[in-house]
Amino acid sequence: MTVDRLIRVFAGSFILISLALGAPASPLFVSEWWLAFTAFVGLNLFQFGFTDVCPLGIVLKKLGVPVTKRA
Numbered sequence: 001m002t003v004d005r006l007i008r009v010f011a012g013s014f015i016l017i018s019l020a021l022g023a024p025a026s027p028l029f030v031s032e033w034w035l036a037f038t039a040f041v042g043l044n045l046f047q048f049g050f051t052d053v054c055p056l057g058i059v060l061k062k063l064g065v066p067v068t069k070r071a
Contacts, residue, residue, distance in 0.1 A: 002068040003060045007048070010056060014041050 001009075015038050020026050022034030048054045061067060 001065070003057050003065050004068045006060055006065060007054060007056055011041055011045050014038075 018034040018038040018041070020028045021030045022032055022036075022038060023029060024032065044054070048057075
């Protein structure tokens with residue numbers, strides 16, 4: 001897997017988990033504050049799309065995960 005794909009997998013997983021923990025109708029409901037975490041992750045993804053700066057990406061690159069080649 002490449003850095004970009006791993007970032008999408010991590011972000012998607014965090015969003016799904018935080019929605020399950022924050023939606024009052026969910027059997028896993030903990031607190032509505034988890035929905036704020038969902039918004040935070042979404043804003044980070046939005047920002048990453050424009051600036052190409054992502055702390056998780058930096059860590060993955062240092063760990064030796066291959067970077068996607070862009071055209």
